[in-house]
Amino acid sequence: MIETERTIKNLMKFLQESGVDMSDNASINTAVERFSNLQESSDSSLYGLTPSEQFMEKAEAALAEHQWDVARTCARKARRLDPANVDAGILELSLIEDEIEDGEYLQRISKMIAEAEAVLKERGALSDIGENAWYSLELRPYLRGRMAYAMKLNTVGCFSLAARELEALIALSPMDNQGCRFYLCAIYAALEDFDRFDALCRQFEDEVKQSPFFLLPKSILEYKKGDVAASLATFKKLCKMNEAWLELAENEMALSFDEQEAVESMSSYAMDSVEEARLCLSVNTPAIEMTSGYVDMVFDYAMKQGEKNGKR
DSSP states (O other): OOHHHHHHHHHHHHHHHHTOOTTOHHHHHHHHHHHHHHHHHSOOTTTTOOHHHHHHHHHHHHHHTTOHHHHHHHHHHHHHHOTTOHHHHHHHHHTTGGGSOHHHHHHHHHHHHHHHHHHHHHHTTTTOOTTOGGGOTTTHHHHHHHHHHHHHHHHTTOHHHHHHHHHHHHHHOTTOTTOHHHHHHHHHHHHTOHHHHHHHHHHTHHHHTTOHHHHHHHHHHHHHHTOHHHHHHHHHHHHHHOTHHHHHHHTTTOOOHHHHHHHHTOOOOOTTSHHHHHHHHHHTHHHHHTOHHHHHHHHHHHHHHHHHTTOO
């Protein structure tokens, strides 16, 4: 379970059991201070969690200690206790992903999502999700499961199905807390879906001018439209924001095995960093591999910049 989600659940349980008057800010502040002291002075990591969530905590702890069998057993128990806990199913699947075919993986995760959805509907959790489903802690494991499903579809080349799933997730959470838009941009570039890419840009217009996850596919699509000048201008903008793009272009927009491994194990990155550029390139690899002329264009530009700056 995500640390912030665990803390929120613990706090809400503490406030409920303490009988705090939620209309009195002073009482709430006092209770929160007591809760903070409790967190620091005792082992309250499982306080406020459901039995399923407690087994999930144990599974993650075992995973950290490389106790694979224990982790798998605890994850299985977590999902048996609550089929809506898709996090547990994803964790269990991750431990055997290399042992099963992609098709079986997709079938299993699809079944898990369907079972979770049925349970959540029965609880009424999906009937009134408000303006953003991500605000509901109860729905987050389900939403993460659907995101994992979309990512697997994307990995195996089922781009249209992946796009449909990602679009549905954005519809449920318009603020897109999971970053579906970044993968959608890359998929639209691979599919040459100019209209849906433009629509997504309008939805997230504040990011279009500053995020490489929008700018790179924009540059690729401009090239695919035949507007080479606009495509190169957009790529130059990328390089101005982050010089790592020049090196990637010199390497013909391809990551080495070690670089790809590093991307896949990355948990965070800084804006305008080498890591961000490599992640963005990795996400857009299918579109780039289909557009060899684009690779040649940015390679020539990078080489000329190197000569201009005295690096050749």
